[in-house]
Amino acid sequence: DTGVSQDPRHKITKRGQNVTFRCDPISEHNRLYWYRQTLGQGPEFLTYFQNEAQLEKSRLLSDRFSAERPKGSFSTLEIQRTEQGDSAMYLCASSLVGGLAVTYEQYFGPGTRLTVT
Protein backbone atom coordinates (compact mmCIF):
# COMPACT_ATOMS: atom_id res chain seq x y z
CA ASP A 1 0.00 0.00 0.00
CA THR A 2 1.63 3.24 -1.13
CA GLY A 3 -0.93 5.48 0.54
CA VAL A 4 -0.72 7.46 3.77
CA SER A 5 -0.12 5.24 6.78
CA GLN A 6 -0.58 5.93 10.48
CA ASP A 7 0.58 4.10 13.56
CA PRO A 8 -0.83 2.96 15.88
CA ARG A 9 -4.37 2.47 14.62
CA HIS A 10 -5.78 2.39 18.14
CA LYS A 11 -4.46 3.73 21.41
CA ILE A 12 -6.04 3.45 24.84
CA THR A 13 -4.39 5.48 27.55
CA LYS A 14 -5.12 6.72 31.04
CA ARG A 15 -5.74 10.35 31.76
CA GLY A 16 -2.49 12.18 32.40
CA GLN A 17 -0.32 9.94 30.25
CA ASN A 18 1.58 11.10 27.16
CA VAL A 19 0.93 9.58 23.74
CA THR A 20 2.67 9.88 20.39
CA PHE A 21 1.28 9.09 16.96
CA ARG A 22 3.13 8.67 13.71
CA CYS A 23 2.13 9.51 10.15
CA ASP A 24 3.95 8.42 7.00
CA PRO A 25 2.75 10.45 4.02
CA ILE A 26 2.88 9.48 0.37
CA SER A 27 6.59 9.58 -0.37
CA GLU A 28 6.80 12.53 -2.76
CA HIS A 29 4.26 14.69 -0.93
CA ASN A 30 5.65 17.87 0.60
CA ARG A 31 2.55 18.95 2.54
CA LEU A 32 1.34 17.12 5.62
CA TYR A 33 -1.79 17.96 7.62
CA TRP A 34 -3.13 16.75 10.95
CA TYR A 35 -6.86 16.74 11.62
CA ARG A 36 -8.97 15.59 14.55
CA GLN A 37 -12.36 13.94 14.10
CA THR A 38 -14.83 13.36 16.92
CA LEU A 39 -17.87 11.13 16.66
CA GLY A 40 -20.51 12.51 14.31
CA GLN A 41 -18.38 15.42 13.17
CA GLY A 42 -16.19 16.23 10.21
CA PRO A 43 -12.42 16.40 10.59
CA GLU A 44 -11.06 19.63 12.10
CA PHE A 45 -7.72 21.11 11.11
CA LEU A 46 -4.97 21.01 13.74
CA THR A 47 -1.70 21.88 12.02
CA TYR A 48 0.25 21.53 8.80
CA PHE A 49 3.78 21.22 7.49
CA GLN A 50 5.42 22.28 4.27
CA ASN A 51 8.40 19.93 4.11
CA GLU A 52 9.88 20.12 7.64
CA ALA A 53 8.47 23.54 8.53
CA GLN A 54 5.34 23.75 10.68
CA LEU A 55 3.57 26.72 9.17
CA GLU A 56 0.28 27.02 11.02
CA LYS A 57 -1.42 25.69 14.12
CA SER A 58 -5.10 25.86 14.91
CA ARG A 59 -6.22 27.49 18.13
CA LEU A 60 -7.69 24.03 18.89
CA LEU A 61 -4.12 22.87 19.40
CA SER A 62 -3.40 23.52 23.07
CA ASP A 63 0.10 23.71 24.53
CA ARG A 64 -0.17 20.03 25.39
CA PHE A 65 -0.03 19.17 21.69
CA SER A 66 3.17 19.23 19.68
CA ALA A 67 3.92 18.05 16.17
CA GLU A 68 7.14 17.53 14.29
CA ARG A 69 8.26 16.56 10.84
CA PRO A 70 12.02 16.44 11.35
CA LYS A 71 13.23 15.44 7.90
CA GLY A 72 10.27 16.46 5.84
CA SER A 73 9.07 12.88 5.61
CA PHE A 74 7.15 11.24 8.47
CA SER A 75 5.49 13.32 11.18
CA THR A 76 4.72 12.74 14.83
CA LEU A 77 1.94 14.22 16.95
CA GLU A 78 2.45 14.11 20.71
CA ILE A 79 -0.19 14.81 23.32
CA GLN A 80 1.07 15.40 26.83
CA ARG A 81 -1.02 14.93 29.98
CA THR A 82 -3.95 13.51 28.05
CA GLU A 83 -7.48 14.48 29.04
CA GLN A 84 -10.75 12.67 28.33
CA GLY A 85 -11.65 15.43 25.87
CA ASP A 86 -8.69 14.37 23.73
CA SER A 87 -10.49 11.16 22.80
CA ALA A 88 -10.97 11.31 19.04
CA MET A 89 -9.73 10.00 15.72
CA TYR A 90 -6.51 11.71 14.68
CA LEU A 91 -6.18 11.83 10.91
CA CYS A 92 -3.16 12.66 8.83
CA ALA A 93 -3.35 13.80 5.22
CA SER A 94 -0.72 14.61 2.64
CA SER A 95 -0.63 16.48 -0.62
CA LEU A 96 1.82 17.69 -3.23
CA VAL A 97 2.28 21.37 -3.93
CA GLY A 98 4.22 21.84 -7.13
CA GLY A 99 5.53 24.66 -9.23
CA LEU A 100 3.28 27.69 -9.74
CA ALA A 101 1.36 26.59 -6.64
CA VAL A 102 -0.36 23.69 -8.38
CA THR A 103 -1.84 21.60 -5.62
CA TYR A 104 -3.10 18.07 -5.72
CA GLU A 105 -5.78 16.66 -3.48
CA GLN A 106 -5.26 15.69 0.13
CA TYR A 107 -5.02 11.96 0.71
CA PHE A 108 -5.96 10.76 4.15
CA GLY A 109 -4.51 8.04 6.30
CA PRO A 110 -6.64 5.51 8.21
CA GLY A 111 -6.33 7.49 11.43
CA THR A 112 -5.34 6.73 14.99
CA ARG A 113 -8.27 6.31 17.34
CA LEU A 114 -7.37 7.60 20.80
CA THR A 115 -9.40 6.66 23.85
CA VAL A 116 -8.51 8.36 27.13
CA THR A 117 -9.94 6.60 30.19
Add this chain to the structure above:
Amino acid sequence: GENVEQHPSTLSVQEGDSAVIKCTYSDSASNYFPWYKQELGKRPQLIIDIRSNVGEKKDQRIAVTLNKTAKHFSLHITETQPEDSAVYFCAASIRGFGNEKLTFGTGTRLTIIP
Protein backbone atom coordinates in the same frame (compact mmCIF):
# COMPACT_ATOMS: atom_id res chain seq x y z
CA GLY B 1 -12.68 31.73 9.55
CA GLU B 2 -14.55 29.51 7.15
CA ASN B 3 -17.74 27.79 8.28
CA VAL B 4 -19.34 24.97 6.30
CA GLU B 5 -22.86 23.77 6.97
CA GLN B 6 -24.17 20.50 5.56
CA HIS B 7 -27.69 19.11 5.21
CA PRO B 8 -29.30 16.71 5.76
CA SER B 9 -27.47 14.89 8.54
CA THR B 10 -29.10 11.60 7.54
CA LEU B 11 -30.61 10.52 4.24
CA SER B 12 -32.28 7.27 3.25
CA VAL B 13 -33.14 6.54 -0.37
CA GLN B 14 -34.38 3.52 -2.26
CA GLU B 15 -31.82 1.76 -4.38
CA GLY B 16 -31.89 3.23 -7.87
CA ASP B 17 -33.19 6.62 -6.74
CA SER B 18 -31.13 9.81 -6.57
CA ALA B 19 -29.58 11.41 -3.49
CA VAL B 20 -28.75 15.08 -3.02
CA ILE B 21 -26.61 16.55 -0.24
CA LYS B 22 -26.25 20.31 0.17
CA CYS B 23 -23.57 22.50 1.72
CA THR B 24 -23.13 26.21 2.28
CA TYR B 25 -19.92 28.05 3.05
CA SER B 26 -19.22 31.46 4.52
CA ASP B 27 -15.85 32.61 3.18
CA SER B 28 -16.11 34.07 -0.31
CA ALA B 29 -12.37 33.49 -0.75
CA SER B 30 -12.86 29.70 -0.77
CA ASN B 31 -12.17 28.36 -4.23
CA TYR B 32 -11.94 24.59 -3.91
CA PHE B 33 -14.75 22.27 -2.79
CA PRO B 34 -14.06 18.54 -2.43
CA TRP B 35 -16.42 15.80 -1.34
CA TYR B 36 -15.17 12.86 0.73
CA LYS B 37 -16.81 9.51 1.36
CA GLN B 38 -16.06 7.76 4.63
CA GLU B 39 -17.14 4.20 5.24
CA LEU B 40 -17.33 2.91 8.78
CA GLY B 41 -13.88 2.63 10.31
CA LYS B 42 -12.13 3.72 7.13
CA ARG B 43 -10.29 6.79 5.92
CA PRO B 44 -12.06 9.65 4.12
CA GLN B 45 -11.70 9.20 0.37
CA LEU B 46 -12.06 11.94 -2.20
CA ILE B 47 -14.86 11.16 -4.63
CA ILE B 48 -15.19 14.40 -6.57
CA ASP B 49 -14.12 18.01 -6.31
CA ILE B 50 -14.90 21.31 -7.99
CA ARG B 51 -13.07 24.58 -8.33
CA SER B 52 -14.71 27.99 -8.16
CA ASN B 53 -14.26 28.68 -11.87
CA VAL B 54 -16.55 25.78 -12.75
CA GLY B 55 -20.29 25.52 -12.14
CA GLU B 56 -20.76 21.78 -12.49
CA LYS B 57 -18.67 18.64 -12.73
CA LYS B 58 -19.72 15.06 -13.39
CA ASP B 59 -18.05 11.71 -12.93
CA GLN B 60 -20.27 8.80 -13.93
CA ARG B 61 -23.09 8.66 -11.33
CA ILE B 62 -21.73 11.51 -9.25
CA ALA B 63 -22.03 15.22 -9.94
CA VAL B 64 -21.30 18.37 -8.00
CA THR B 65 -22.78 21.81 -8.63
CA LEU B 66 -21.51 25.13 -7.30
CA ASN B 67 -23.30 28.45 -6.93
CA LYS B 68 -20.66 31.01 -5.97
CA THR B 69 -23.12 33.84 -5.61
CA ALA B 70 -25.21 31.95 -3.08
CA LYS B 71 -22.16 30.23 -1.60
CA HIS B 72 -23.58 26.76 -1.81
CA PHE B 73 -22.62 23.53 -3.49
CA SER B 74 -24.33 20.18 -3.78
CA LEU B 75 -23.51 16.53 -4.37
CA HIS B 76 -25.81 14.51 -6.60
CA ILE B 77 -25.67 10.73 -6.76
CA THR B 78 -27.87 9.08 -9.37
CA GLU B 79 -28.92 5.43 -9.67
CA THR B 80 -27.85 4.77 -6.10
CA GLN B 81 -26.43 1.38 -5.17
CA PRO B 82 -25.97 -0.33 -1.78
CA GLU B 83 -22.23 0.40 -1.89
CA ASP B 84 -23.03 4.12 -1.87
CA SER B 85 -24.05 3.76 1.79
CA ALA B 86 -21.51 5.76 3.82
CA VAL B 87 -20.97 9.15 5.47
CA TYR B 88 -20.33 11.95 3.01
CA PHE B 89 -18.47 15.13 3.95
CA CYS B 90 -18.29 18.34 1.99
CA ALA B 91 -15.36 20.67 2.52
CA ALA B 92 -14.07 24.07 1.46
CA SER B 93 -10.57 25.36 1.05
CA ILE B 94 -8.62 28.32 -0.28
CA ARG B 95 -6.09 27.02 -2.80
CA GLY B 96 -2.99 28.75 -3.98
CA PHE B 97 -2.33 30.90 -0.92
CA GLY B 98 -0.41 29.15 1.87
CA ASN B 99 -2.42 26.93 4.17
CA GLU B 100 -4.91 24.95 2.13
CA LYS B 101 -6.59 23.36 5.10
CA LEU B 102 -9.95 21.76 4.51
CA THR B 103 -12.93 22.99 6.53
CA PHE B 104 -15.44 20.17 6.66
CA GLY B 105 -19.18 20.03 7.08
CA THR B 106 -20.68 17.81 9.77
CA GLY B 107 -21.40 14.94 7.41
CA THR B 108 -24.43 13.17 5.90
CA ARG B 109 -25.08 9.54 6.67
CA LEU B 110 -26.50 8.09 3.46
CA THR B 111 -28.32 4.77 3.63
CA ILE B 112 -29.40 3.00 0.45
CA ILE B 113 -32.42 0.78 1.02
CA PRO B 114 -32.32 -2.35 -1.18
